[in-house]
Amino acid sequence: MPEIMNTVGIWLGAFFTFAIFSFLYKDNPFYKLAEQIFVGLSAGYGLIYIIYAALLPNLFTKLATDFRGNLILLIPFALGIMMITRMVPKIQWLSRYPLSIVIGTSAAISLLRFLKSDLIAQVAATMINPFESNVPSEIVGNLMLIIGTICGVYFFYFSKKQEGIAKIPSKIGVYFLMVSFGATFGYTVMARISLLIGRLEFLLKDWLHIIQ
Amino acid sequence: MKRNIPLILAFLAGLLMIVSEFIPHRPFSNMVETLENWFMIIAGFSIVLGLASLLQMNYQKISTKAENWGYHLACVIAFALIVIMGALWGMEDQPGLLGQGEKIVSWLGKKPFDYTYDNALVPLSATMFSLLAFFIASAAYRAFIIRTFESNLLMISAVIVILGRTGFGTMLTSWIPESYRIWQLPVLADFIMQYPNTAAQRAILISASLGIIGSSLRIILGIERSYLGGDK
Structure with a gap:
């Protein structure tokens, strides 16, 4: 029986694959159905x-196994219920209390995380000796790394109008950003193409058995 | 009370997290552990809220028989099906209300939730994102026909990275001698990714992190209050 159900599953997958690809022709009921x-x-x-990964192990299982020992968990439970009151217009103000805890905590977490990993660590990683290496391409690359980072950051400085000579580093920053966007675009294209190849492989190998 | 207490709660929660970073000892470490646990639980409920909102929106469309209401019904049925399967027989190693569902597993080959995930959700999401390969090509055409120096830079680096990641790109430039190997497309693609791309990404990260730090401080200090909604 599992073999038959496996075949049914493959046909189901093939149907959904075609239903989504049918959008390439035009919007149609099959695509709309698959989308919904x-x-x-x-x-x-x-x-x-979320139930199995967060709510059960952190809340319900603990309350079910040792209710008295985990009485404090009733507070986040109540706050969670208060969060859902946002659906009821008359008492939706109650949801502000849990929301403020979530927002306050996540703001502090992101403040610390970005301060450490994205600001201090990135600035430190840029403070390198560009002439440390003997390989010319690495020296050029390191110089690009330093100039590109400084000019890129300068481009995002909007507090003063960038004109005259002050416009030059900003312009260099834009060039680096454009190269980076191009590279990211190329990478995204490759990722999407590999997904497309994966779907075609599924159709030709798993569904039609044309290729091995 | 409706606005000030939430602002105080956000301030205290934020302050506690920040203080514990600098004083990682009791009682702050214990308090932060508890707060993080609470955060997970409340965040879980907030996802439930989002899903309830989705269902409410679909219910409205179905009950008023709005245009294309049948598709919204399909959405609700799909939602209900996978939730019921997950609740009754669980997912992966997690047991559901009816345990591990050995009987149905012997019939389907895996749990119904996992079966639906593998045979419906995975093909749907993979195909949906692979569809972007076609649209990204037309978007690229529109972007690249703008003849400016910046757009040319964008196009050249994109082409080098795309070709450098394929066998065709390797074949095109494999004749270049080893002493000039930097001009071989795969090496050039790696160089772009390693240096100019890293430099620009670093600039974005540094600038964005400054913005995020600023807005996080505004939230913790109660200057930014838009998350509280209206005045009622």
């Missing part, structure tokens, strides 16, 4: 995942 099923399944998956 995708939304529903993703939302349902998210709910079940």
Whole structure:
């Protein structure tokens, strides 16, 4: 029986693959159906995942096994319920209390994380000796790294109008940003193409058995 | 009370997290551990809130028989199906309300939730994102026909990275002697990724982190209050 159900699963996957690809021709009922099923399944998956990964181990299991020892967990539980009151217009102000804890905590977490990993660490990583290496391409690369970072940061400085000679580093920063956007674009294209190849491989290998 | 207490709560929660970073000892370490646990639970409920909002929106469209209401019904049915399967038989190693569901696993080959995930959600999401390969090509065409120095830089680096990551790119420039190997497309693509790309990404990271630090401080200090919504 599992073999038959496996085949049914492959046909289901092939149907959804064609339904989504049919959008390349034009918007049609098959695509709309697949799109809405995708939304529903993703939302349902998210709910079940959050229940099993966060709510059960951190809250419900602890309360069910040792209620007296975990009485303090009733506070986040109550705050969680208060969060859902946002759906009821009359008492939606109650949701501000849990929301403020979530926002306050996540603001502090991101402040610390970005301060350490994205600001101090990145600035420190740029403070290098460009002439440390003997390889010419590495020396050029290191110089580019330093100049590109400084000019890029300068481009994002909006407090003073950049004109005259002050415009030059900003312009260099734009050039580095453009090269980076191009590289990121190229990378994204490659990632999407590999996904497309993966779908074609599924159709030709798993579904039609044309290729091995 | 409706506005000031939440502002005080946000301030205290933020302050506690920051203080514990500099004083990683009791009682702050314990308090932060508790707060992080609470954060996970409340964040879990906030996702439930988001999903409830999605269902409410779909319910409105179905009940008023708005245009294309049938598709919204399909969305709700898909949602209900996967939630029921997950709740009854669990996911992966997690048991559900009916345990591990050995009977249905012997019939399907895996748990119904995992079966739906593998055979419906994975193909749907992979195909949906692979569809972007086609649209990204047309977007690239529109971006590249703008003839400026900046757009040319963008196009050249994109082409080098794309070709440098393929066998075709390797074949095109494999004749270049080893002493000039920097001009071989795969090496050039690596160089772009390693130096100019890193420099620009670093500039973005540094600038964005300054902005995030500023806005986080505004939230903790209660200057930024938009998350509280209206005045009611």
